[in-house]
Amino acid sequence: MDLSALFDLSYGVYVVSSMDGDRPTGCIANSAMQITAEPPTLAVSINHDNFTHGCIEKTGRFSLSILPETIAPLTIGRFGFRSGRDNDKFDGVDYQMVDGLPVLSESTSYCLFEVTDKMETETHTIFLARLLDAQKAAGGKPMTYSYYHQVIKGKAPKTAPTYQPPAK
Amino acid sequence: MDLSALFDLSYGVYVVSSMDGDRPTGCIANSAMQITAEPPTLAVSINHDNFTHGCIEKTGRFSLSILPETIAPLTIGRFGFRSGRDNDKFDGVDYQMVDGLPVLSESTSYCLFEVTDKMETETHTIFLARLLDAQKAAGGKPMTYSYYHQVIKGKAPKTAPTYQPPAK
Numbered sequence: 001m002d003l004s005a006l007f008d009l010s011y012g013v014y015v016v017s018s019m020d021g022d023r024p025t026g027c028i029a030n031s032a033m034q035i036t037a038e039p040p041t042l043a044v045s046i047n048h049d050n051f052t053h054g055c056i057e058k059t060g061r062f063s064l065s066i067l068p069e070t071i072a073p074l075t076i077g078r079f080g081f082r083s084g085r086d087n088d089k090f091d092g093v094d095y096q097m098v099d100g101l102p103v104l105s106e107s108t109s110y111c112l113f114e115v116t117d118k119m120e121t122e123t124h125t126i127f128l129a130r131l132l133d134a135q136k137a138a139g140g141k142p143m144t145y146s147y148y149h150q151v152i153k154g155k156a157p158k159t160a161p162t163y164q165p166p167a168k
Numbered sequence: 169m170d171l172s173a174l175f176d177l178s179y180g181v182y183v184v185s186s187m188d189g190d191r192p193t194g195c196i197a198n199s200a201m202q203i204t205a206e207p208p209t210l211a212v213s214i215n216h217d218n219f220t221h222g223c224i225e226k227t228g229r230f231s232l233s234i235l236p237e238t239i240a241p242l243t244i245g246r247f248g249f250r251s252g253r254d255n256d257k258f259d260g261v262d263y264q265m266v267d268g269l270p271v272l273s274e275s276t277s278y279c280l281f282e283v284t285d286k287m288e289t290e291t292h293t294i295f296l297a298r299l300l301d302a303q304k305a306a307g308g309k310p311m312t313y314s315y316y317h318q319v320i321k322g323k324a325p326k327t328a329p330t331y332q333p334p335a336k
Contacts, residue, residue: 005277005302006202008234008310010180033199034174035213036291043211043287043294045203066176109173119211119287119296123204126211126294128287134173142176144312 011145015065015079016044017102018055024095024102025084027052028076030145031124032064040131042113045124051084056127060115063098065107068140073152075106099133107137179313183233183247184212185270186223192263192270193252195220196244198313199292200232208299210281213292219252224295228283231266233275236308241320243274267301275305 017026031045044064046053056062067076079089094105103110113129120126143152185194199213212232214221224230235244247257262273271278281297288294311320 001299001301002277002303003208005234005279005304006208006299008180008277009200009202010178010310010312011201012176012178031201031203031211032177033179033201033211033213034177035199035294036289038291040171040174041289043199043201043213045201045211066173109170109176111173117287117289119285119294121204121209121285121296123206126203126287126296128289128294131169131174133169135170136173142178142314144178146310 013067013071013076013143013145013148015067015104015107016046016052016056016062017065018052018062019059019101020051020055020084023088024090024097025052025055026065026079026089026102027084028080029064035128040134041116041128042111042131043126043128045126047124053125055084056115057125061101061132062113062115062127062129063101063103064111064113065104065137066109066111067104067143068106068108068138069143069147069151070140071106071143075104076148076152098135103137105138108140108142109134109136181235181239181244181311181313181316183235183272183275184214184220184224184230185233186220186230187227187269188219188223188252191256192258192265193220193223194233194247194257194270195252196248197232203296208302209284209296210279210299211294211296213294215292221293223252224283225293229269229300230281230283230295230297231269231271232279232281233272233305234277234279235272235311236274236276236306237311237315237319238308239274239311243272244316244320266303271305273306276308276310277302277304
């Protein structure tokens with residue numbers, strides 16, 4: 001068994017956001033994929049330990065901000081490293097509220113979803129969700145997970161306290 | 169609503185294979201993602217109409233061949249266009265049987281899976297599956313779905329009878 005074979009799977013890099021009451025929060029996610037075209041449906045996998053997980057469970061709604069290659073590594077670190085439990089992750093981030101959900105202004109595009117079903121695993125929940133809205137935002141080239149690892153990782157300052165690869 | 173926003177999601181290009189009795193069969197899939205690290209678990213979305221769908225339902229096992237950028241467009245057409253119901257898709261394809269499942273020799277890496285759970289939608293089943301084995305194969309750069317659309321589509325002969333973009 002050579003687990004590095006799994007590194008050949010391709011992903012994007014996204015910020016999945018939801019609301020903690022009136023407070024927007026979010027986390028980095030790589031595991032998101034469209035499931036059906038009609039109606040447009042997506043599946044996203046979120047770790048039970050992510051604060052955002054509980055917010056999605058409670059509200060049944062989340063947004064997906066698709067990150068561009070030009071996103072600041074510190075923005076990825078902000079959403080990927082710190083916990084939304086103790087931090088207002090959107091503080092200092094350029095974002096807008098759309099239909100009650102936060103989306104990053106720097107996203108190439110964003111989508112809003114309503115949870116319709118879920119499947120549990122030991123560590124992650126796979127949320128199945130119906131598309132409520134989808135819009136082009138800042139445009140640009142969507143970042144892939146391999147681009148993030150190969151290009152961004154090398155350029156980001158290792159001393160940056162918020163810098164860390166996003167959790168898979 | 170601008171559904172083209174969904175095109176900014178990133179995917180790989182894979183051949184998902186299973187067995188129809190003693191006969192190997194498979195189809196093109198883009199929607200595959202790792203869900204948990206321990207134990208290694210993957211989710212893959214397969215259309216109900218795909219012949220491979222029924223074979224996975226019956227056998228509870230499938231393989232994932234990760235396609236390289238250098239894969240012949242005709243190979244993608246072979247698995248993406250024709251139905252395994254009426255065609256031996258692996259005829260003329262360089263493949264090997266590993267633990268009873270077919271994998272493409274040209275794959276960068278391949279993984280073998282056992283289904284542990286599933287979630288239904290109107291058109292697709294999301295199979296949750298435990299990793300049985302993972303191995304590096306021919307290596308090379310894994311093909312992304314956007315590479316396939318931007319690079320391969322332009323180069324493939326439009327007259328090729330088997331050529332067609334893989335179904336999402």
